[in-house]
Amino acid sequence: MVKKSLHLHSTHKTILALLLLLLVYSLSSYGHAIKAHIFIYAGCSEEKYQPGSPFEGNLNSFLSSIVSSSSQALYNSFSMGNGSSTPPEAATYGLYQCRGDLKIIDCSKCIESAVNQIGLVCPYSYGAALQLEGCYVRYEHSDFLGKIDTGVRYKKCSKSVNNDVEFFRRRDDVLADLESAISFRVSSSGLVEGFAQCFGDLSPNDCSSCLAEAVGKLKTLCGSAAAADVFLAQCYARYWASGYYELSSDSTSEDDVGKTVAIIVGVLAGVAVLIVLLSICRKTMS
Secondary structure: OHHHHHHHHHHHHHHHHHHHHHHHHHHHHHHHHHHHOOEEEEEEOOOEOOOOOHHHHHHHHHHHHHHHHOOOOOEEEEEEOOOOOOOHHHOEEEEEEEOOOOOHHHHHHHHHHHHHHHHHHOOOEOOEEEEEOOEEEEEEOOOOOOOOOOOEEEEEEOOEOOOOHHHHHHHHHHHHHHHOOOOEEEEEEOOEEEEEEEOOOOOHHHHHHHHHHHHHHHHHHHOOEOEEEEEEOOEEEEEEEOOOOOOOOOOOHHHHHHHHHHHHHHHHHHHHHHHHHHHHHHHHHO
């Protein structure tokens, strides 16, 4: 009896040690994955759907479809459940877009990360949008595809540059080049760099209009900033002085959301590991 008790005590200690090691590994590895796909912003509808509703089924189909499609293309759009036999509130319209300079494999990883986060940031939402550094996901229960929308979703401006005529001349050259982009464009002039992109559901003319609006917002909202980002609903434009890419936000709320998402996902991963291994522990102890 004593030998059996010692054996169980030793087994229990071994399993606890394994639990701690796996939990630490799970949290650290997931933290690295979140860092690789930097959170920029998210938006959620106030209207919520009920778990198990037809909309949830179509939404899950959409999320599964974009993960699959992103292994083959940088952009795609989908309409789910919009047939005559489906109630209107069940329809799901959505798209994903990866940055134009991403490799397909990196696009796929980014979309997987976005899909994992969007349900945590916007639980049971009838509409949601999530922008990461390298990709974007949006869905709604009404059809927004191809409809121009130049509303500002996010901006970030660095400290100002004062009395640097050369910088402003170069910046304006870059912004003028970006404004004429049709889809994705990278531009540079001297020590100023930038890139811009429209989402794939826009026509070339609507893309030009959206980028013109984004460039105008960069100048009016961020003024003389050394680096700036402006994201509209369907396009974005960014510029920075070479060597300066750390932007000081006008608000810390976006950074707080990103940290919260990383913590939630990491904790959920750790809890899942704990549940599985505690189950193993109970079976071993019995």
